[in-house]
Amino acid sequence: MVLESKETTVAYRCPECGTAVYGFAGKFALHAGLVRLKCSCGGSALDLSTTRDKKLRVSVPCLYCRQNHNFTVSDGIFFGRDLFLLNCPYSGMDVGFIGKREQVDEAVKKSGEELAGLLQNLGVDGVREIQPQDMEEDEILPDPTAYDCIRFLMRDLEEEGRIDCPCHIGSGYDLRFIPGGIEIYCPECGATHPFRVDSSSSAESYLDTDSILLT
Ligand SMILES: [Zn+2]
Ligand SMILES: [Zn+2]
Ligand SMILES: [Zn+2]
Known part of the structure; x- marks a missing residue:
């Protein structure tokens, strides 16, 4: 055997x-x-x-x-x-x-x-x-699970028409990492909405968000 x-x-x-x-x-x-x-x-x-x-x-x-x-x-x-x-x-x-x-x-x-x-x-x-040097606490990039979490929230709200921005495209919003968190942005008008994310648990707390207005 x-x-x-x-x-x-x-x-x-x-x-x-x-x-x-x-x-x-x-x-x-x-x-x-x-x-x-x-x-x-x-x-x-x-x-x-x-x-x-x-x-x-x-x-x-x-x-x-x-x-x-x-x-x-x-x-x-x-x-x-x-x-x-x-x-x-x-x-x-x-x-x-x-x-x-x-x-x-x-x-x-x-x-x-x-x-x-x-x-x-x-x-x-x-x-x-090319590496980030001597990062401050709030410059450390959030965990990728936080990104997935916010992306899920964004798609969900988009489907229900509950994200808005000055140009009112209503969908096609995107995500990017920012120091200390993640932001949703409008590729058309450039409006943004930030989420502070320190760990995946704090990203999950955003899942109850009802609507988002990008400014
Ligand atoms: Zn080594
Ligand atoms: Zn990496
Ligand atoms: Zn817009």
């Missing part, structure tokens, strides 16, 4: 020193508690933990934002896929790599090339120059 190997390769690129950090996560270790994958420079760590509904929570250091992004991945995807990429919601770049060693290696290599290309296009020498 051949036992299916329940071990997967996890990798990310350290925001502090730029090294690709690799680790293995086995099913048994994971179900026993938190698994932490640390860069040897001590500047960053990827955390894996299991949620109450037996999914895996991955907290990946992001090279572009210098903060961790959280993802929830099912057991089947985590251990079953050849390659699963975790994307920075702000830059759109791949920051976390999960899967078989060979595929992960290839994806990490490709992302390194993308990064080099990006830096070259911007005419900068290192990733340091």
